[in-house]
Amino acid sequence: MSEHPLQATPPTTSYEADPSQVDRVLLLYSGGLDTSVMLKWIQDSYEAEVVCLTVNLGQPGEDYSVIEEKAKALGAVECHVVDARERFAEDFLVPAIRANAVYGNGYPLFTALGRPLIAQLAVEYARKSNCDTIAHGCTGKGNDQVRIEATVATLAPELRTIAPVRSWQMGRDEEIAYAREHGIPVKGGTEAAPYSIDDNLWGRSSEGRWIEDLGQAPEDDVFQLVTRPELAPDEAQVLTVGFEAGRPVSLDGERLGLVDLLERAAEIGCRHGVGIVDHIEDRIVGLKVRDIYEVPAAAIILTAHEELERLVGTIHQNQFKPALDQKWGYLVYGGLWWEPLRTDLDAYMAAVNARVSGEIGIRLYKGSVRVVTRSSPNAVYDASLASFAESGGLFSQQASPGFIEIWSLQSRMAHRLREEQGE
Numbered sequence: 498m499s500e501h502p503l504q505a506t507p508p509t510t511s512y513e514a515d516p517s518q519v520d521r522v523l524l525l526y527s528g529g530l531d532t533s534v535m536l537k538w539i540q541d542s543y544e545a546e547v548v549c550l551t552v553n554l555g556q557p558g559e560d561y562s563v564i565e566e567k568a569k570a571l572g573a574v575e576c577h578v579v580d581a582r583e584r585f586a587e588d589f590l591v592p593a594i595r596a597n598a599v600y601g602n603g604y605p606l607f608t609a610l611g612r613p614l615i616a617q618l619a620v621e622y623a624r625k626s627n628c629d630t631i632a633h634g635c636t637g638k639g640n641d642q643v644r645i646e647a648t649v650a651t652l653a654p655e656l657r658t659i660a661p662v663r664s665w666q667m668g669r670d671e672e673i674a675y676a677r678e679h680g681i682p683v684k685g686g687t688e689a690a691p692y693s694i695d696d697n698l699w700g701r702s703s704e705g706r707w708i709e710d711l712g713q714a715p716e717d718d719v720f721q722l723v724t725r726p727e728l729a730p731d732e733a734q735v736l737t738v739g740f741e742a743g744r745p746v747s748l749d750g751e752r753l754g755l756v757d758l759l760e761r762a763a764e765i766g767c768r769h770g771v772g773i774v775d776h777i778e779d780r781i782v783g784l785k786v787r788d789i790y791e792v793p794a795a796a797i798i799l800t801a802h803e804e805l806e807r808l809v810g811t812i813h814q815n816q817f818k819p820a821l822d823q824k825w826g827y828l829v830y831g832g833l834w835w836e837p838l839r840t841d842l843d844a845y846m847a848a849v850n851a852r853v854s855g856e857i858g859i860r861l862y863k864g865s866v867r868v869v870t871r872s873s874p875n876a877v878y879d880a881s882l883a884s885f886a887e888s889g890g891l892f893s894q895q896a897s898p899g900f901i902e903i904w905s906l907q908s909r910m911a912h913r914l915r916e917e918q919g920e
């Protein structure tokens with residue numbers, strides 16, 4: 498054991514590791530301060546070997562070779578960097594698009610969708626590398642610990658987990674001191690703490706600093722991805738998004754692979770300043786927290802998808818599905834990706850989305866996203882029926898009064914009754 502005051506702690510649940518039984522740990526390693534300190538700390542406090550896993554879900558601007566070198570330099574016995582962008586897009590983002598998945602007031606769940614895949618990969622690599630324990634850098638106040646540990650406990654009951662940030666009681670200053678003491682490179686350690694960032698193909702979140710002050714309007718330096726709307730081009734751009742069975746397949750008529758398409762949509766959205774969300778969020782663990790989200794790809798793709806879905810759906814389908822969408826989003830937000838209800842809902846989403854094919858034109862202009870054109874072979878729309886100018890056709894206007902009489906029957910009776918009773 499290290500002479501450092503920070504000790505490994507005994508478990509409180511069945512899936513947490515007992516320090517005496519930890520020999521080889523799979524660490525979910527980002528290369529940041531927390532997980533770098535952790536990489537050393539686990540070797541010292543648990544006298545265990547550490548295997549590092551870094552997952553590429555399309556974090557913009559990340560250099561994975563630097564992360565790998567750092568892990569090796571800090572004593573990792575193995576380092577794995579996995580490009581999981583395709584799997585993330587296919588298995589997680591396509592279902593999310595079909596479910597119009599957002600939580601609260603516009604959070605498209607990019608972090609919540611990424612965590613079950615990261616944890617699933619952790620299980621796969623832990624088994625391959627003969628690890629007994631999975632370690633992650635989540636705090637005890639957030640949703641991510643729930644998502645990761647629920648996944649590990651579901652998929653691999655034989656594995657144990659440890660979450661050092663929950664137990665080591667180091668603040669940022671102590672972590673920096675620990676890092677210095679153990680030869681862990683720290684960039685800009687003396688400055689104010691940076692924003693806490695999480696990002697992938699589907700968006701980016703910032704937390705901490707002034708964001709925690711609800712009275713404080715966003716400071717410009719938080720927007721590292723999306724152009725500030727006031728600096729976006731003066732010319733609007735109309736982007737046409739094509740879908741097949743609820744899955745985005747083209748931009749402006751050009752067919753693209755899913756990952757390319759999402760990256761391209763994000764780039765265009767960034768240029769026009771779209772997808773900024775200033776969000777107060779009800780976390781699973783009871784806290785309300787503010788997040789600043791930059792979600793340029795989701796702002797475009799979800800807006801287009803929802804529009805097309807409503808065009809091909811009947812009034813009854815369109816009234817029903819949002820309730821299921823919301824349930825889907827909440828299960829995923831809550832870390833229950835592996836809950837069978839989510840798969841059941843996916844079957845319904847797939848059934849509805851079988852007809853969601855066509856094109857939606859989206860106008861992007863200084864932060865706004867607006868649907869301007871729609872077309873689909875499956876649209877439940879007949880221009881001549883709907884026409885204001887055309888009087889006849891299949892729609893019999895003479896039949897309307899009879900419809901109105903019967904449609905309003907109960908409401909009229911109830912209204913009269915209340916009048917007679919002097920209400």
Ligand code: ARG
Pocket residue numbers: 606608609640641693694695702704778788
């Ligand atoms: N509030 C969002 C969520 O719970 C984003 C969390 C970002 N995670 C992070 N480790 N910074 O899904």
